[in-house]
Amino acid sequence: METLHPPSARPIIAWSDVLIVGHEQIDADHHRIFEIAGRLHAGIHQAHENMLVRQVLAELTDYTLTHFAREEALMKTAAFPGLEEHRFEHELITYRLRNLQRQAGSGRQGLADELEIFLDRWLARHILTSDAHIAAALRGKQPPSPLA
Numbered sequence: 001m002e003t004l005h006p007p008s009a010r011p012i013i014a015w016s017d018v019l020i021v022g023h024e025q026i027d028a029d030h031h032r033i034f035e036i037a038g039r040l041h042a043g044i045h046q047a048h049e050n051m052l053v054r055q056v057l058a059e060l061t062d063y064t065l066t067h068f069a070r071e072e073a074l075m076k077t078a079a080f081p082g083l084e085e086h087r088f089e090h091e092l093i094t095y096r097l098r099n100l101q102r103q104a105g106s107g108r109q110g111l112a113d114e115l116e117i118f119l120d121r122w123l124a125r126h127i128l129t130s131d132a133h134i135a136a137a138l139r140g141k142q143p144p145s146p147l148a
């Protein structure tokens with residue numbers, strides 16, 4: 001399978017403009033997900049309370065699921081033909097999020113490592129391939145911007 005960022009590239013564990021797919025709402029959601037993940041990352045290293053880490057992890061899960069539902073609704077409205085495959089990828093990512101929640105009880109370094117793997121190999125990769133694809137398809141269905 002072709003990878004968009006080769007193994008030698010730095011892993012994507014924080015928001016960066018390379019993740020912009022060109023759909024305002026989807027980009028705003030992704031930005032927010034990485035913002036929450038950044039707080040989780042900091043919390044894993046700084047928090048004295050496991051409760052805080054669990055709370056931010058729950059927030060990350062909730063917002064990610066809200067975002068997935070929003071993308072799926074956008075695809076459905078646009079009669080996007082790849083909806084089922086895309087939804088399946090969302091299910092796999094959700095499964096990884098649940099794994100992170102399980103990991104939260106067993107050591108901070110392990111959780112930090114798992115979070116980085118989740119962000120780079122699962123979330124960022126999905127955004128750069130599948131989400132970029134739906135954004136392009138949705139753009140094709142939108143009327144041209146009056147500013148264009």
Ligand SMILES: [Fe+2]
Nearest residue numbers: 071126130131
């Ligand atoms: Fe997606």
Ligand SMILES: [Fe+2]
Nearest residue numbers: 067071127131
């Ligand atoms: Fe997305």
